[in-house]
Amino acid sequence: MLKVENLRFGYVPSVDIFRHVTFTINGGEFIAIGGKNGCGKTTITRLLVGLETPTEGRMYYNGTDITDMPPSKRGQFIGYVFQQPDRQMFRPTVATEVAFGPESLGRSKAEVDCIVNEVLEKVGISHLRDAYPPTLRRGEKQRVAIASALAMQSKILILDEPTSGQDGKETKDLLLLLRQLHEEGLTILLITHDMEIMAAECTRAIIMGHQTVAFDGTPDTLFIKSADELHDLGLTRPPSVELSLAVPGLGYCKSMDELRIRLLAQLEA
């Protein structure tokens, strides 16, 4: 669906953040993007939405070259939730904020209202429709940003570290929403440092490192790599994987719930 070929980029002309970045994102994937600080995780997604232009390489969406397409156009298929979602809000109420996208596409007022109601309902913030976005909690702001993306009928949603600094409840609620949207067919790219989320939620992990894509595959092939290799990429094994390796015969467990269930089954056998 979205294909990038041989991307090269650097903020300073002589220093590349990464080069030779090639991957294809297919519809319905739930992808984690990980790696050390400063490895270019956020930068690669900024290239995808068009906030930066690659020094070299091309990007294609459903076969069309979008390398030179402005971000406002790409907004029709890629939605982005910034790490600080306040930076993407500028309208006085949640409802008008979410309406901005469809309005700018020239839709009629009735259509816009209908879309706004639907997406606010979907992300569970209908009760906040008249709230002033800057006064919301971060978790709520994220939902406004997600609603804005859904209002544009985006096919791909990118979230930059949505769970950092959140408490357990907020993280859980957000993952629940993302899982639901994923089931409804949305493709999700999640930049995250959280190994438990990467292992338990995602169908694929793209790890940036050594100035390129250092790993691209399923989380289970990633986390059975040696601890040294993972450390080199700025990763650690999530506890469920670590523990499942300690019990012979248990097999790879992507989450603590799975570990518990399998362990109990093994013990009861």
Place this chain on the structure above:
Amino acid sequence: MERIEDLVYTHQQGGQFRWVTVSTLLLALGAILHLVSPSIAGVTPNWMIATYCVAILLTRPSYGQTLGIGLVAAFLTILTSKSAFPYGNLLSEPGGALTAALVTRAMVNMKWKRIGGIDITSIVSGFLATVVSGGIFVTLLWQVMGLPNNVYFFVIWPMVLMVAALNAAITPILYIPAQKLFAKRGMLPTGDEKTSNHSHLTILPERNAKISIEHMTYYHPKASSPTLENINLDVHDGDFLVITGPAGCGKSTLCMAMVGAVPKFYGGRLEGMVFVEGKATTQMDIPDLANHIGVVLADYDTQLVTMTVREEVAFAMENRGYTRDVIEARSREVFKQVGLEGLEERKITSLSGGQRQRLAIASVLATNPSVLVLDEPTSSLDPEGTAELYRLVGSLNKEYGITVVVIDHDLHAVLPYANRMALMVQGRVVCDSDVATTLRYMYEHDIYVDALPSVFTTYMQLEQAGYGSDEPWLSIESAIKGLHHIEMAKAIENSVHGGGTHA
């Protein structure tokens, strides 16, 4: 000696200069109206007097402050006056202002201040202030300019009384909307809050601890229900205490009470007492407390004030008058403690978030406090930064003997270093014990379970299913040990069981 349960300390935060704001706005309005006012049958109302009457009615200033308002009004009138002898205002306006203040005070408790449901204080003070101010002014004019007596008595005085009558009408017209406007913005004194003074009391702690919070209840300003309720919590020398709880449970407020910012910065009402090193916080100033307790705020950037790293650490010591040699030696020491050696000359803006946080820690450590309080230190750090921060804080605790109090909701990273954990729910401490006991309490009472590390939750679930471990799973290592223990127990059970069937 006071009983700690009975102690009450209220602090009114801010507002001591609101009278200046309100008066300045009104006097400015008075000056403008003075310049543009129409005359009614040759008589012009004195807007300046009317506006300072309103200001005095609204802010109830002291006599000293009243005199100040009067003098400012005088200068404004002199600048805009068309009179032959404008300097008379220097006496007349303060006189009028004092009259307004006297009338306002005198009428507070008078029965006849309401006529037909209307408060007539503004009418009376507008009239009398104008009579006194105008009287002083025309008397000076009469003496200085040598006006004929009959002009003074039969022309000028009736004019003064007519202006006073006009002012009696316009003062309430200004007063009523101004009162509504300022009251809505909370700019008027409410009269029920005062700042207590505990300096004459002998307050001794019941318990002996580094920080002891005893029978403490705290109300935020204007709050009717307490933010913190009957808190009893001690922090002992060498402790690494974690305070956790759901959002809004009061954990940050509790941390601010330890450093004296509650109630001395936030205002409000404190019952009971917080003791730091045996001294009541209401008898100490925040800067004195800072010698004992260093705080790093959740938004640590707000506490960095200088340009370079070196200056930042020196700042607190310079303020306390340390000598140059001591500052240099101590700076070297804290840079080593927090691992910022080699970055001394860097601009603060060029540091990463984690480095700035280390710098904030270094700058509070510089004056050698024995307790370090960190409010949600990891909320803006990634997991790598979080682990690094707690390694640092753990080493400050272990190697340098600094007592640590951490407020956090991200528990798994801090657990290896903590020796105590307190759980707060809705302003109360519901559990205060070692880490494993508090985590177990959270799980069993279903409080804030989303914050529990997943490894610990699994440990509890396995235990409920009948597979207990020797020790709680607080880390991967202890979990692996526990898993092996469970496997072993099962293997033994199986072999015993298997042996039984064979026989």
